Amino acid sequence: MTVSILLFLPIVAAVITALLKNGIAKHAALFFSVAQLVIALIFLSKFVPDASTQFVIDVPWISSYGIYFSAGIDGISMVLVLLTTVLVPLIILTTYQHQYKNEGAFYGLILFMQAGMLVVFTALDGFLFYVGWEAALIPIYFICALWGGENRIRITIKFFIYTFAGSLFMLVGIIYLYLQSPDKTFDIHNFYKMTLDVKHQSWIFWAFFLAFAIKMPLFPFHTWQPDTYTEAPSGGTMMLSGIMLKMGIYGVIRWMIPNAPLGFFNFQVLAIVLGVIGVVYASIIAFKQKDGKRLVAYSSIGHVGLIAAGIFAWNIAGVQGAMIQMLNHGINVVGMFFIWDIISRRLNTREIDQLGGIAKVAPRFAIGFLIILLGTVGLPLTNGFIGEFLLLKGVFDFGAHHYGGIALGAVAGLTIIFGAVYMLRMYKNVMQGETNPLTATFADVSGTEKFTLCLICVLVIALGIYPQPILHISEAAVTQLVNQIGSKFTM
C-alpha cells in the first residue's frame, strides 16, 4: 500500500464532482472527502511512529532530468495529511448551507486543491513538491475569483501574483540544488546530503524563504492576506487559512532549513524577529478591526508568526509545538471563519459594532463560539494551549543561548495576552449585551450547522485534553531532523 491512492483519489473525485449537477455535487464531495479521511486513518493505523518514511511510491517521471514521482509519509507528513483529510470534509460541511452557483465546479476545485496539498505534504522529490505547490494555487485562485466578494478580481490577482512570484524563486532554488546534486536527481535525501558553502546556501535560503514567507504569510510579506481572506468565499478562506498556509510552514521544516542550514543559521535571528514582529503587529491591527472576518484574518497572521518563530528557533520543543499547532490552528481558524460565516449569512453583515446580544437568542451558537474562541486564545485544556506552550518554550530555549534572546521570547509571549484581549473583546461586542433590532431575530444553529459546530468543539476539547497521540506521531521524525541539522553544523 503506497501513498499514491491518497494523492490520486482526490483528482478522480474532483473530476467526477465537477461533472455533477447542483444539489448532488456537495454530497458527492462530502462522500469523497470522508473516504479520503478513512483512507488517511487506515494509513495512520498502519503507521509506525519512528523516523522512517513509509508507504513510499517511487517511479520514474521525467527520465532525462532525473525526476521521480516520489512520495511517502513520515511523522511530520502524517500530521499534515491528517490535518488536510480532517479539515476538508469539515470545510465541505460548513459550506452546506450555501447555494453556490455552479456547485460542481466549486467542490471539484476544492477536491483538486486537496490533491495538490497532499502532494506537497508527502513529496520527496523537489520537482513534485513544486508541481503540487502550484497545483494547489490554481484552484484556490478560481474559487476566490469566481465565488468571492465585490473586489475579488483585483484582490485575487494580487494574491496570485504574490504567491506565484515567491514560488518561482523557489523553483530556481530547487533547480540549483538539483544541478549541484552528485547524481543529478531531485531526490530530497540527496539534497540533504549535500554540503554547499555558506554563500550558496544563503541564496538558496532566500529563494525558499520568499516562497514560504509569502505563503504563510510572514510579516512583511502578508499584505495580500487580509484582503484575500475577506473577499474569498468562506469555504475558500478556510482552505487558505486552515490548510494552505501550512504548506509554507511545512516547507520551512522539510525543505528550507535542512537544504540550506548554513544559510538559515546566518539569518536565523532575523527570521525569528520577523515572526515575533508579525505576532505583535498583527495583534495590534486585529484589535482595531471592525470587520469580524478581517479580525480573524489578522489573528491568523499573529498565530502563524508565533509558529514561524518556534520553527526558526530550531529545537525539538519549537518544531514539535509547530507541528501540533499547525493542526490545532487549522481546526480553530476553520471554526472561527465558520462562526463568522454563520453570522454574515444570517445578518448580512460582519461589522462587529452592529452586533450584540446574540448569546441571548442563540445559546447553542454562543457555547460553540466560546469553545472555539478559547481554543484560539490557547486556554489550558483547549487545543491551542499545548502548541503555544511548546512554541514559546522553543523560543525561550533559543533565547537562553543568545544575547537578548529572552526578550524575544517575552515579546512573543505577549501573543497569548494580546490574543485573549482582542478575541474576548470581539466576543463581548458580538455576543453579550443587549440585542438590537438586527440581532433579535438571530436563529440558533440547527441541522448540519449544529453538527459541524459540535464536531469542531469536540476536536478543540479532545485535542486540548489529550494531545499526546498527535505529538507522538511526529516526535521521532522531528527529533531526527532537528538533531541531524544540529549535529552537522554545531554553532
Next chain:
Amino acid sequence: MNTIIIISVLPIVLLYLGLYKAQKALLPVTVIGLLAALACAICQWTAKDMAAPIYTGMLLFNNFSVVFSSVTIVSTILILLLSKGYFERISRHTAEYYAIILFSLAGIIVMVSFNNLVMLFIGIEIMSVSLYILAGIKKSDFASNEAALKYFLMGAFSTGFLLFGMALLYGSSGSFNMDAIREYVVNHPHIDPMFYTGIALLIVGLCFKVGAAPFHFWTPDVYEGAPTLITAFMSTVVKTAGFAAFLRLFSACFQPLSDFWTPILLVITIITLFIGNITALYQQSFKRMLAFSSISHAGYLLFAIVSLGAASGNSVFVYATAYSIASIIAFGGLILVQQQGGSDNFESFNGLGKRNPFLAFVLTVAMLSLAGIPLTAGFIGKFFMFSGAVSRYHIGLVIIAVINAIISIFYYFRVIIAMYFRADERAELTVPVYYKVVFALSALATILIGVYPDLIARFI
C-alpha cells in the same frame, strides 16, 4: 527524405485541384498528404541518431530534423483544420492559399534539416517569400497590405544580413558545408576576424527572422495586419522553424566560439524578454497582445541557445511544441470571437465562460500554458529552459526571466478574468466541429505533456 518531396509535390496537386474546381477536396487532400509526410518523417527516426548526409552533403535528416519536422507538420495540420471556411471569406482562390502555405512548409523542412549554409538560405527564402504573399492575401484590406509590404521590406533587409554573414563565413573557412566550417573552427587556433563578423551578421539576420528584440519592430504590425490564421502560422510554425535553424547552426558550427557570441545573445535575450512582456501589458487588443507575447516567448526560446548544451535541442523542441499548441488554441478562439463578435479587444471575451464553457475552458488551458503554470506543457518548457540556463550559471538571466514570467501573468490572466469574472450579454458563439476537434486535441496535448513530458521529451 520523402517528407520534403511529398510536401513539395502536394501544393502542385492542390493547384490542379483548384484549377478543376474541386474546392471540397482541398482540405482532405492536404491533411492526408501532410499525414503521409509526417509518417515518412517519423520513419526516419533512429534510436542511435546515425543519419548520414544526403544529396552530396546538402541535407542531413537526423533525429533533430525528424522531431522538428513533425512538430511543424502537426501544427500546420491543426492550423489548416481551422481554415475550413476561413479562406472562402477572403476570396475564391483557396487552392492557392493552401499551396502557398505548403510551399512555406517545404522551406521549413529544409531549414530544419540543412547541412550546408546554402540550404539554410534557400530554406529561409522559400519560407519567407511564401509568407510575404500570405500576409497580403486580403487584397482590399489596408492593414493586410501594410503587413505584407512591411514584412517584405524588413525580410529582404534581414536576408541581406544573413547572406552577407554567410559570405564572410565562406570567405574565412572556405566552405559552406557545416562539417567543413566546424572543422575550421576546431582546428584553427587563430580565427579570422572576418569569421566573427560573419557570426554577428548571422545573429542579426536570424534574430530578425525569429522576431527577437531589437529586431522585432516588424512583428506587431505584421502579426496584427495579416489574416489571423496566417498570423497563427507565422507565430507558431515559422517561429519554431526559425529557432530550430538557429540552434542547428550554432550548436553544429559555433559552439567552440561561445565566448564571443554568448554575451551578444545574452543582451538580446534580456531586451527581448522585457520589451515583449512590458509592451504586451499595455495592449487592448488580444491579437496585438499575442503578437508581443510571442516576442517574449522568443526571448525564452533564446535561453536554449545562450546556454547551448546537449539538452538545448530538447528544450527548444518541448518549449516550441507547448507554445505552438497553446497559441493555436488562442488564435482559433480569436478567429471565432473576431468573426462573430466583430472585435478583438479583451472586452469581446467578456462572459465567454458562461456562454461557451468549452471554448472558455480550452482558452484557459492555453493561457495557463503560455503563462507557464505547472501541469501544463508551457511549464515544462519553461522548466527545461530555466534548468539549462542555471546549469550554465546564468543565474541573473533566470532571475530576470522569473520577473518576466510574473509580468506575463497580468496579461494572460486578463483573458481568463474577462471570460469568467466579467459578465456580458452577448450571443453565444457557434463553434464549428473542426474547431472543437482542434481545441480538444490541443488542450489534451497541453495537459498530457504537462503531466507526463516524457511523452515527447526523449526524442532528441
